[in-house]
Amino acid sequence: MTTRKFWIFALVVVIFIGNMSYFYFNKIKVSTLMEFIQRSDQENSSETQAATVHPLTGMWTVGPSGRLGNLMGQYATLYALAKLNGHQAYITQNMHNQLSKIFKIKLPVINDEAVSRIKWRNYWLHDWMSPDYYIIQGEYVRFTGYPCSFTFYDHIRNEILEEFTFLDYVKEESYAYLDKVRGDQKNVTFVGIHVRRGDYVHVMPNTWKGVIADKGYLDKATDYFRKKYENPLFIVTSNGMAWCKENMNNSRGDIHFAGDGQEGSPGRDFALLAHCNHTIMTIGTFGVWAGYLVGGETIYLDKYVLPDSPFLKVFKYEATFLPEWIGIPADLSPLLGKKDGQ
The missing domain is CATH 3.40.50 (Rossmann fold)
Known part of the structure; x- marks a missing residue:
């Protein structure tokens, strides 16, 4: 009788341990699965955020005037202000002809015919950066003036230096x-x-x-x-x-x-x-x-x-x-x- 009770007790213990092991094992698997799902969600979220970055729009340019130093100042200012305001910068054929003689400049060139057909919002700039320039309205903006100040572009100095890489x-x-x-x-x-x-x-x-x-x-x-x-x-x-x-x-x-x-x-x-x-x-x-x-x-x-x-x-x-x-x-x-x- 005692022996029979012992074996019954032993069987119960084995079943209990087996069930606990099953639940523990599955808990680990479920935890691992949840971590995988959460990690995938985070990665997908990051990819989604990257995919929703707004592309640059419109066409912004600058009326080239002056000599080499002036042209460099106008180019760098256009590059910085267009980027700041979320618009695509273009340079005229004339500016490209002058600067590309010595630099590996990268901004796209706008055709002379397109320049004459677009209804530009002409926007005059003085020599230094002003608070007003942080928000400039318009999809088609053409800057005028002789801006040449590090206050426009020194915050992205490495990019500007790369634009003026010599041939x-x-x-x-x-x-x-x-x-x-x-x-x-x-x-x-x-x-x-x-x-x-x-x-x-x-x-x-x-x-x-x-x-x-x-x-x-x-x-x-x-x-x-x-x-x-x-x-x-x-x-x-x-x-x-x-x-x-x-x-x-x-x-x-x-x-x-x-x-x-x-x-x-x-x-x-x-x-x-x-x-x-x-x-x-x-x-x-x-x-x-x-x-x-x-x-x-x-x-x-x-x-x-x-x-x-x-x-x-x-x-x-x-x-x-x-x-x-x-x-x-x-x-x-x-x-x-x-x-x-x-």
């Missing part, structure tokens, strides 16, 4: 020139110098109550790099090369006057500056863009117009020159009827 042959020409200048010298630091003269010689004092770079400024700027670096070599480009040769201190033989000093080859001059390590600029968007692309130390001419200059209504120093750049104040004494240094 391979342009890079090769620049490096070949710099290698020739270097010769057998070691530890060379190249400093690109752009001296803007040309029409600015008359426009700045007569229209804007301002000055352009003089000998004193260039001496201070070059001395900065001579003191800081062991073996600097200066590469000068200018549309007033004769003036540069007469006024720049080349007693050490470390200044090389590049190009022909004419405005007919701005792309070649710009590429040389952009492949240096640092930049000395005077005034103008050409020099600003050289410093921006190089990314090293940049010295610029600061406070080069009088406080009551009308130029300050369309220009801001703080919106043009990056905070880390080094400004050397201009000598305004010629505008005040004084001699240099007084």
